[in-house]
Amino acid sequence: MQQRAVRAAPGESTFQDVGLGLLDGLCAAARLPPHRRRQALHTLEDMLAPWGSWSVGDQPRFPSDISDDHFPIEHSLAVSGNDIEIRVLLEAQAQIRQLSDFWAAGCALNALLARRYGADLQRFEQIAELFEPRAGARYAMWHAACFTERADPTFKLYINPQARGREHAPAIVAEALVRLGFSSEAVKVATALRPGGTLKFFALDLERGSNARVKVYYAHDGADRRRIEAELSRVPGFSAAALETFWNVIPNQDDPFVGLPVTTYLSFTEGDDRPTSGIVHFPVRDYADDDQEVRRRVMALLEGTERELYSRALSGFAKRPLEEGVGLQTYVAQRVGHGGRRVTVYLSPEGYRVAPPRAQSGIASRRASFESTLARLEFGGGVSTEGAARGEASRDMGGLVSRAPRAVLRPRSIEDLQIAVRACRHHGVPLVARGQGRTPFGQSQIEGGVVVDMGGLGSIHSISDRAVTVDAGVTWHSVLRATAPRGLAPPVLTAFQGLSVGGTLSIGGLSGTSYKRGAQVDHVLELEVVTGEGELVTCSPDANSDLFDMVRGGLGQCAVIARAKLALVPTPAWVRHVTRRYCSLPPFLSDMRELVARAELDGISGTFHLEAEGIRIELNAVSFMDAGAAPNMANLLRGLPDPAEQTTRDLERLAYYSEVDELVTRLQANSAWDQLARPWFDVFLPNSAVDDYLAQVLAELSASEDVGGPELGALGQLHLFPLLTQHLKSPLLRVPPGSLVHLFDILSCSRRPGDDAWSQRMLARNRRLFERARGDGGTRYNIAAVPFTSEDWKTQLGPRYDELRRLKQKLDPDNILNPGLEVFS
Ligand SMILES: Cc1cc2nc3c(=O)[nH]c(=O)nc-3n(C[C@H](O)[C@H](O)[C@H](O)COP(=O)(O)OP(=O)(O)OC[C@H]3O[C@@H](n4cnc5c(N)ncnc54)[C@H](O)[C@@H]3O)c2cc1C
Structure with missing residues (x-):
């Protein structure tokens, strides 16, 4: 499809204006010698040449993933002691919005870099066909140029391991490494993915020689610092102590990190079985209120002269007061391994949009960015923001109230459930667990929040003579069908079996047998629950008994029931x-x-x-x-x-x-x-x-x-x-x-x-x-x-009201779990 005319009219800002202007500010602030400064500007001008004169316009023509507002250029500065390196990352643009055209534009830039700057394309050519993107891939090829006072510019190329779909990424990376002569051990290390891990980029230094690196980038959804450390521990000599300050000052919150994912890379050089270095990139803009706050954190991480270098460069780059937005500084990264500690701050030109500071826009802004978190959650059972799924979740058996959620999540594992809860908490989005939705008065609905459909947690884990352990989404029908052939059954069954275990345990569960056996909640031996902070806790009459008491019949106020161990008794036929x-x-x-x-x-x-x-x-x-x-x-x-x-x-x-x-x-x-x-x-x-x-x-x-x-x-x-x-x-x-x-x-x-x-x-x-x-x-x-009003709740719960409130404040401090019931409002 042919684009509309993109040449800038007089007075209109071009990509070159923005890219070069900001690079110049950074070079000046970094006090690069004049010849290096000119060299940097000329190089970038060359790299931008085919499209640098296009008008930026007020919205992106092609949504580049290089920055949050889809502007196709990003700057960064890396500091280590007295050294500073300035870089520019860009996505070569094409007139026509097809990935094949972007791939072609990237290849044309490769040729230019080889011709004018001696960039080496040999390794790229060996693997290029593996990474040529198919329809549906998110990007084709990105390029980075690095500028220092000591040397001529160097170049890096980023290609897409998911070019043929996410599921093929490990195989593509493995094949590329083999073609580049890496050992099977290196391939194993590079492609080992933990749950929540995704391969994001495959990067090549466009250089000759044994020092030229291959870098493999990973994103880690919902990871905590221990998981990131485990990733980086593949780098020989890695010590978690090296990142202690980084964790303490950059996230400024407890892990796990459920906003934008933390990413890492491992860097391999020819002949090495193990990575020579690694890096952690923390998406700081999703975890800070404004750029002034990010600056404060970065200053706390840096040492000695690094502070001055960073501070000057940031002033040279920023075109607005730091406290007036968030997202100018996108990632803060720290390298470990070969080359030693180095801190990099990634800078967005904010070419299309300045995101308002969170403190001003508060919960609304956090909730807005929830959509992008949802788009990334890829757990088993799925995430649905479709009208049909939301419509279904805004009804229940009563047909009396209708509250539309913004999304329905269907976890398939307890880990999924934790990620869902943490994501909701991070973004301040309320959440309600839903079993079969058979309560009649909106108990399993949530306006504008997330309905967690427990149906995906539907396994029966073990059955003994005395107990059955099941996921909370299992129906009593399934429990009975599994236990009856052994002559066993739960002591109390409701009249209707098509109710979820988690649903009736959150209410009571009574029947004709209850007169002398109590309720279903009285026959629970142990529960595994996920609190409003996303923590998995086991509770029983002997362990965390206060939680056990406040979860049974607790309508999901303190925690979501994930798994239950239920008593069984012999049952006559x-x-x-x-x-x-x-x-x-x-x-x-x-x-x-x-x-x-x-x-x-x-x-x-x-x-x-x-x-x-x-x-x-x-x-x-x-x-x-x-x-x-x-x-x-x-x-x-x-x-x-x-x-x-x-x-x-x-x-x-x-x-x-x-x-x-x-x-x-x-x-x-x-x-x-x-x-x-x-x-x-x-x-x-x-x-x-x-x-x-x-x-x-x-x-x-x-x-x-x-x-x-x-x-x-x-x-x-x-x-x-x-x-x-x-x-x-x-x-x-x-x-x-x-x-x-x-x-x-x-x-x-x-x-x-x-x-x-x-x-x-x-x-x-x-x-x-x-x-x-x-x-x-x-x-x-x-x-x-x-x-029911909260006054009614107070009367109903009597002395248990304060007990429930205390525990809720402790385990669900942001009140995200089923607030629609208005127990405490
Ligand atoms: C035909 C029919 C017959 C019934 N017979 C009986 C009966 O004999 N005895 C009786 O006591 N009741 C009976 N009920 C009512 C039934 O016990 C409740 O409606 C029960 O909660 C429904 O289970 P559910 O899976 O549909 O729960 P839902 O309606 O989905 O959820 C009920 C509540 O529990 C919460 N919840 C659900 N799952 C979890 C979880 N995993 N962790 C935390 N909170 C959770 C929800 O947020 C909601 O507040 C009957 C209902 C119907 C429709």
Whole structure:
């Protein structure tokens, strides 16, 4: 495609004006002798010649990766003692925006450098075809010229190991090194990549002789200093102590570094199996508020005369007050190994844009640069900023609230999860973990933040006779399918198995068996969690027990659950389910209390069917049994008055636990299902209040308004679960005082999609019923669609509120974990 005319009009700034002007300022400040200064300017003029006279314009024609604003030239200065070297890096421009044209422009520049300056192209020619970029590569070829007071200019060439795609980069680098005569040992060292490592550049000194280097550049996403040190430890004689000051003053923050990645290179010369030197490049502009701050840090790193050299050169280069922007100084680098310590500061001409200081633009600027971090995160399950994925994550099972995230991340490993959390923290972007998104009131949504889809963490790691260790994204369905063939199951399973382990452990997890077994959160042996600082911590009743207590039922406020070790118990293969029907509340409650007090049954619950003719009440008495060993139900139900009706059925245990799953699958087959609203109401009631409360509430509710249609079966009705509190041991599952309490659920469901007026009526009803319950000493079960303020949270959590706040401040100091719940705002 032909470009528009690019020749500069009189008065318009050209690339030559900018590139040469800044180089001249640097040379003057570095006090290069006049002949060297002239030589430097002539050389750069030559290198820019085919396009130097083009107008810079107000935006890049081709987005060069050489600088943040895509200006195709970068300057740098390297200081070591009294020595200073000034360099210019550039991307030869082409009239037509195709990589093949940029490659051709680069080759033309090579020829010019060989012709006029004696640059040696022999090694490039041996490997050129490996690096010729295919469509989709980010760049073709960059050139650098280096100027000192002692010698004629030297040149370096940078070519792209990812020219044929990222996955081919190690093979391309290996092949190039072999062609250049390096040993297999050198190839091994150069191409060894750790997780998060990427090959970025392959660089050649365009010189003859045994000192001519090949440099291999790497980027390290989310790396900490130990990882960078491990990379550089491939350089013989490397000592971590050499970088101590660098780490202390340049990043000015704890590692790991989750903004722009730290990069390194290893430099190889002919005949050496191991690198002769290496460098760490720190992208300081992503970790500092403004350039004055960067200057302060660089001054602290430099020694003696280096400070004056740098300070003068920076003044010669900067065309604006340093405190008025960030990004003039992009990287600070320190060399290790052969040649000794040398510090390089990379300088951006800011040809198109000055990034405002962070202190001024604050969180907005940090969040803006989050997009570029996201673009670089390449972990297994992917990063999606697509409308479809974001739309999906802005809905949940309730259909009541919709909060659009800016991205959905799907970690595949705990390390991915840590990187995601750290990236969010670095950029001040809130984050919420999402299991199956089955909570109905936005609990797994986040406006403008990141939804971490835990579905990618879906492995079952080990099963023993007593425990199963699973990733948090695994569903209970998968847990049961894996353990049941061994005659084992978790002690408590929810009615529906299509919920994630992390999701129910962040809420509670209750069922008919809970009356004498507690909640799912009471059967966790150990958790691996990632805190709001991205730290991986193991917690259990014996280790970090405070965290263990604040994570179970903690709605992801202090940490994201990554992995869980869950208790298993032997599980008989069959279930006998007796349903007793009642016409009124008092005999039902009386029988239920009697059965709970005996604690002989395996499961007890109640169901209220609101029907046009009135209320039908059922008591579900469940006993587990081995094949051929049926329980004596007559004995288990002894002494209870005859109910209005009683039925008995025997089911295989897996079939029993699949009933609601199958119902959900059937309902989902109807396309309207996902569009219905489900303002579920769930409260814990003290035993002393349950009779009056239920009598009042049941009298107020209507079959046509307050519950779902009859086709919804158990998912459109009201349920009561008795709970003996001696078995509820997780402090954040807040229940009323007393030895016996009850979970009361109203599973409301709209009759048609889009009935917002009905949803609003139901939310108002939920709040009203909640306040009445709270007046009776009740608490909310946190799956409920009951609007909550932070005052409500305070009341709900009671003495645990401050405990949770203290731990959150410690582990999530920037409040990035699920702030949408407004527990503390
Ligand atoms: C059909 C159906 C039947 C149900 N039956 C029962 C039942 O019998 N008993 C019962 O107690 N509940 C029941 N529930 C409610 C259910 O327990 C909760 O909705 C549960 O949290 C849903 O799991 P999820 O994977 O969908 O979690 P999500 O809705 O995705 O998440 C729930 C909350 O946990 C947080 N979270 C999710 N994963 C993590 C993690 N790894 N680390 C930290 N925080 C995390 C989320 O941020 C969110 O705040 C039922 C729900 C449905 C839809």
